Amino acid sequence: MTVPRILAHVLWPLAIMTVLHRVVIKAVNGSITNDFGTVYIATRRFLAGEPVYGENLLTVQPHYLYAPSGTFLLSPFGVIDNYTLARWLFILLNTAAILGALWLLMRLFDLDVRSFATPAIVLATFCTEAVTNTLVFTxxxxVIFLCQVGFxxxxxxRRLWWAGVAMGLSLAIKPMLAPLLVLPLIRRQWQPFVAAVAIPAAAMAAGWALTVDAGRYLETTLPYMGEVRDYYNSSLAGLGLYYGVPEPLVLVARILVVAATxxxxxxxxxxxxxxEVLWLTTTSGVVLTGVFLVSTLGQMYYSMMLIPLMLTVVVDKSLVRNWPAWLAAYGIFTLDFWESARWPYYGRLLEFAHPTIGWLLLLATVLVVLLWRRTDPRRHERIAPAATAA
Known part of the structure; x- marks a missing residue:
């Protein structure tokens, strides 16, 4: 029996049981943090013609922050009278989206889906904090991850119109992936921008017309989203606020991250x-890492969007074929709990800061490898743009 076949026999049971555990046990059990609860209540109110944006934003509970466009697209879940059934369907939708994204990634990287690579990638992905808490918090x-990989x-x-559809659907729900439009912008491809703008605009128009208190989204929700909160926030601003770091130092750090990005x-x-595959996936990861660090809110499970970057390890000239990149991966993907009874201060510091440190280390590693290759042409074979077609 060959080694790849042995690995397939070993990894498939581990992958299947891990997915079942994350979905059937951890996700169904849920957590104190319940992002779907606010979605369900908001969509029910939306369909009933009641105010959607009337909650108290001063509490630390999850808030409903989706724009009217997101409310419109998520409203089918509000049609379901049974909350538990609606939540389970939402969990299954996101599980299917994650698996679909991994399948597309394997095709993007020309990996054989019949090989042991499939269970290995599924197992590794569902062991991350990003996927686990996405399902547990519901x-x-x-879905956003699937839109990113599809894009x-x-x-x-070169399915440029459809790339715009994938981006447009994601932006209609939440604007997380908007910075990735820099990719077609660099290549001077205008087609993706059509659907990327039209779909959110149409969904916003429909949602705005059907939401009785749509104006409160602009008056209350948007200003709240622009504030830096000091809990469950791994961005530089959030960590700085929690530890009382002077604002000028935080501002300098954010400027340096923007410059590095x-x-x-x-x-x-x-x-x-x-x-091109290496360029697309690495650039998208670098851009999103920078955004997570400098935005007003960066949560650890956003790191799911960095899986394409880490998967470039299978590609020649990958920038993550080194131990610092995978130390960073530990920081941004681990489920380990670092608070310590013996060293409470340092344990709490590591528990709160390891996502931020991981993002910083990942960005720094990619940048250092790029600079190292640029300083010695023998390490990096380059080709003039004029020699190839766009």
């Missing part, structure tokens, strides 16, 4: 023609 990030896959396949994106242009 939020929509699994990258369709850009690579822009420099990395510029250096990654070297791969635009020589290895």
């Amino acid at each position: 939020n929509v990030n699994g 990258l896959y369709l850009l690579h396949r 822009l420099l990395a994106v510029w250096l990654l242009l070297d791969y635009r023609y020589t290895n």
